[in-house]
Amino acid sequence: KAGVTQTPRYLIKTRxxxxxxxxSPISGHRSVSWYQQTPGQGLQFLFEYFSxxxxxxxxxxxxxxxxxxxxxxxxxxxxxxxxxDSALYLCxxxxxxxxxTGELFFGEGSRLTVL
Amino acid sequence: GQQLxxxxxxxxxxxxxxxxxxxTSSSIFNTWLWYKQEPGEGPVLLIxxxxxxxxxxxxxxxxxxxITRKDSFLNxxxxxxxxxxxxxxxxxxxxxxxxxxxxxTGTRLKVLA
Numbered sequence: 001k002a003g004v005t006q007t008p009r010y011l012i013k014t015r016x017x018x019x020x021x022x023x024s025p026i027s028g029h030r031s032v033s034w035y036q037q038t039p040g041q042g043l044q045f046l047f048e049y050f051s052x053x054x055x056x057x058x059x060x061x062x063x064x065x066x067x068x069x070x071x072x073x074x075x076x077x078x079x080x081x082x083x084x085d086s087a088l089y090l091c092x093x094x095x096x097x098x099x100x101t102g103e104l105f106f107g108e109g110s111r112l113t114v115l
Numbered sequence: 116g117q118q119l120x121x122x123x124x125x126x127x128x129x130x131x132x133x134x135x136x137x138x139t140s141s142s143i144f145n146t147w148l149w150y151k152q153e154p155g156e157g158p159v160l161l162i163x164x165x166x167x168x169x170x171x172x173x174x175x176x177x178x179x180x181x182i183t184r185k186d187s188f189l190n191x192x193x194x195x196x197x198x199x200x201x202x203x204x205x206x207x208x209x210x211x212x213x214x215x216x217x218x219x220t221g222t223r224l225k226v227l228a
Contacts, residue, residue: 043218056213101146106157
């Protein structure tokens with residue numbers, strides 16, 4: 001079955017602009033989570049959506065937001081971009097088991113460069 | 116941000132050698148995942164562990180869920196050049212009232228032919 005699809009793969013923005021990234025999870029997966037990956041901080045959790053509701057949120061400023069649609073596709077938005085927002089943004093889809101755990105399947109990421 | 120202690124940070128090894136890496140924490144985890152990431156790509160899931168003491172293999176890869184539930188190990192046997200990449204652990208734990216995955220700092224593996 002198809003994996004996690006993220007678009008766009010690469011994008012360049014300037015400071016102050018905003019950006020929207022898209023993620024289509026594996027068919028049947030209702031949970032989508034977003035991560036920021038940078039050389040200095042590694043993989044950091046942004047937020048998780050399940051059935052169109054934000055279920056969990058990391059320690060990022062309010063400029064970072066997301067949403068999930070009824071077909072489980074998700075978008076994340078970053079407003080008023082800063083140089084430090086340059087990173088690889090990864091989306092992961094999950095099927096959570098009854099014991100509150102599950103496996104994360106990542107997309108290839110969206111590489112954002114802020115100039 | 117929060118990260119798990121992963122060691123070693125990087126290693127050069129000869130083709131055919133065995134490799135070991137581990138992740139440790141002071142927190143207790145209910146799941147450990149191990150990933151490999153190559154340049155320009157997203158992490159690929161290698162092994163998932165769900166129970167303390169569990170030992171799971173995937174080809175030449177073997178991972179273990181530590182008995183204390185605070186650590187995990189990944190071994191690669193008879194390494195080959197295509198094993199090059201960054202290996203991450205991810206631990207699932209209850210933090211600040213919610214369950215989250217926390218990631219290791221990564222082990223960069225370079226294999227010399």
